[in-house]
Structure formats: structure tokens, C-alpha cells
Amino acid sequence: xxxxxxxxxxxxxxxxxxxxxxxxxxxxxxxxxxxxxxxxxxxxxxxxxxxxxxxxxxxxxxxxxxxxxxxxxxxxxxxxxxxxxxxxxxxxxxxxxxxxxxxxxxxxxxxxxxxxxxxxxxxxxxxxxxxxxxxxxxxxxxxxxxxxxxxxxxxxxxxxxxxxxxxxxxxxxxxxxxxxxxxxxxxxxxxxxxxxxxxxxxxxxxxxxxxxxxxxxxxxxxxxxxxxxxxxxxxxxxxxxxxxxxxxxxxxxxxxxxxxxxxxxxxxxxxxxxxxxxxxxxxxxxxxx
Numbered sequence: 472x473x474x475x476x477x478x479x480x481x482x483x484x485x486x487x488x489x490x491x492x493x494x495x496x497x498x499x500x501x502x503x504x505x506x507x508x509x510x511x512x513x514x515x516x517x518x519x520x521x522x523x524x525x526x527x528x529x530x531x532x533x534x535x536x537x538x539x540x541x542x543x544x545x546x547x548x549x550x551x552x553x554x555x556x557x558x559x560x561x562x563x564x565x566x567x568x569x570x571x572x573x574x575x576x577x578x579x580x581x582x583x584x585x586x587x588x589x590x591x592x593x594x595x596x597x598x599x600x601x602x603x604x605x606x607x608x609x610x611x612x613x614x615x616x617x618x619x620x621x622x623x624x625x626x627x628x629x630x631x632x633x634x635x636x637x638x639x640x641x642x643x644x645x646x647x648x649x650x651x652x653x654x655x656x657x658x659x660x661x662x663x664x665x666x667x668x669x670x671x672x673x674x675x676x677x678x679x680x681x682x683x684x685x686x687x688x689x690x691x692x693x694x695x696x697x698x699x700x701x702x703x704x705x706x707x708x709x710x711x712x713x714x715x716x717x718x719x720x721x722x723x724x725x726x727x728x729x730x731x732x733x734x735x736x737x738x739x740x741x742x743x744x745x746x747x748x749x750x751x752x753x754x755x756x757x758x759x760x
Contacts, residue, residue, distance in 0.1 A: 553730065553731050559716070561735075563712060563713040564712075564735060564736075566630055566711060566712050566713070567699070567702045567703060567711075567714070568743075570630050570634050570637065570698075571695060571699045571702045573634055574702075575641060575691060577641075578637065578642045578645060579687075579691040581638070581642040582642045582643075582645035582648075583687065585607060585646045585650075586649030586652075589603040589607055589646055589647070590650040590653035591654055592656075592658055593661075593675060593679065595671060603646075604650075607642070607643045607646040608647075609643070610639045610643025610646070611643030611644045611647065613639075613640075614640075615636045615704075616636070616704060616705060616708060618636035618639055619632055619705045619708050619709075621636075622635050622636055622710075623708055623710055628710075628715075629711050630711030631711075632705075632711070633705040633706070633710030636705060637702060637705070640701075641698060645694055648690045649683075652686045652687060652690075653683060656679055660681075660682070661674045661675075661678035663678070664677060692747040692750055693747065695747060696747050699739065699740055699743050700740060702714065703717070706718060713732060713736060716732060717733070717736075
């Protein structure tokens, strides 16, 4: 009798799961249809516009003729001609890198401090928990480019506006992630310190940080990768870095320079992604060991 009851219960659970899965698929399908209607997606316009994209891409690609590719800086289509302004690009790339690095360091530090107040198991009281959560939501809810436009208007064109914009968004994003790491941690070390007379600061420093630090570093490295890409986009609104130069050459249709800058950005992002991935893997391996 118990086996029959158990089988019926299992069948009911499977039936409910299938019902909810089917309902979710239907809702997603309806949402896609409604969204397409609202934003007025026109398939024919999309298909007609794709060739123009190919035309633009073909114009910004370099010449691949073997007799031109490795000629001098005055020969159009050669690599040297393509990168005649390389020292300037490298300087701007270094500026972009430093913008992302500084924003990540400052934003991660602020996020770490606020995350203790935004986690249910570490916040001193519910009012502080609620307030900090709303502040973090505001920081990550406003797009970086909006912050950048605001600070460019206040501070003028330059990297400082981009750094502040990325710092605020990094604080909001990492603050949420860090607080969730805290909430999923083991509370026993904290409770042991509390029982032995430790204060809140010692509980966080000795009871929580040692067990969550590898995850915090991993999230910070991931955010650094994101900030590298974001700093390029912010340059389009005058927030400094290589993005500002890219916006300029796109406006003037300097196709060779557009190609050169885009390739440099791609190579930089790939290099940093590989380095960050390597560091994250080693951090995870140390944590598991």
C-alpha cells in the first residue's frame, strides 16, 4: 500500500513539473510574440539591411594582398600603414586599462564593505539591511553610460568621468554578489566567535572572510574583464580611453584606423580574459585543496 501511495505521489510530482514546464514555454512564446509586435520587428527590413553591414565590414578590413600587407607605412593596405598611429593607440589602451583597474579596485572595496551590511546573516539590523540593498540596486540599475554622461557634463571630457561611472556600477553589482556569497556561507565560525565574546568586526574578519575570500576575488576578476569592455563603450560619450578615439575615427570614416583600434581592443580583451581565467582557476584550485 505504501508503495502504491509513493508511486502515485511521484506521478503527481512529475505531472506538476510537466505542467509548469509547459506553462513556462507557452508564456515565453507569448512574451516573444508580444515583444516582437511592440518593438515592430520587420523581417524584410532586417534581411535587406544585412548586406549593408557586410559592405561596411569589408571597408574596415585591411588588404590581404601578399604584395601589400608587409610594405611600408606609406603604402595603403599594409600593416604599417594600418598602424601608423600605434604609439597613440597603445597610450589610449593603457589609459583604458588603468580606468578599468582603478574602477574595479575602488568598486570592489566599497562593495566588500557594503556587502556585510547587505547580507541577512551579517547585517547588524534590518533597517540597515534594507537601506543598503536599495542603494546597491540603484548603483547597478542605472547603466554605466548614463552615469558617464552625467559625470562628463559635471567634470568635463576625460577618464575621470568614466572611472566614477564604472566604480558606481561595480559597487552595485559586486555588492549584490558579495552579499549572496556571505548569505551562503557557513555561520558556525561566526556563531563560535560570538559565543566566545567576539565583536561584529572580529566575526566578519575571522569567521566569514577566510571562507568566502576566494569567491570574492573570483567575482572581482570577472568584473575587471567586464570593466575593460565597458570602458571602451564609455569613451563614446567622452569618458576617455581608446573608446573616445574609436568614436572619432568612426565619425570621420577613417576605415583603416577603425580596423586597427577594433583589433587592438579585441586582442586586449582576449589577453585579459585569458589571464583572469587563469587566475580564477588557480584561486578555485587553492580553495578546493
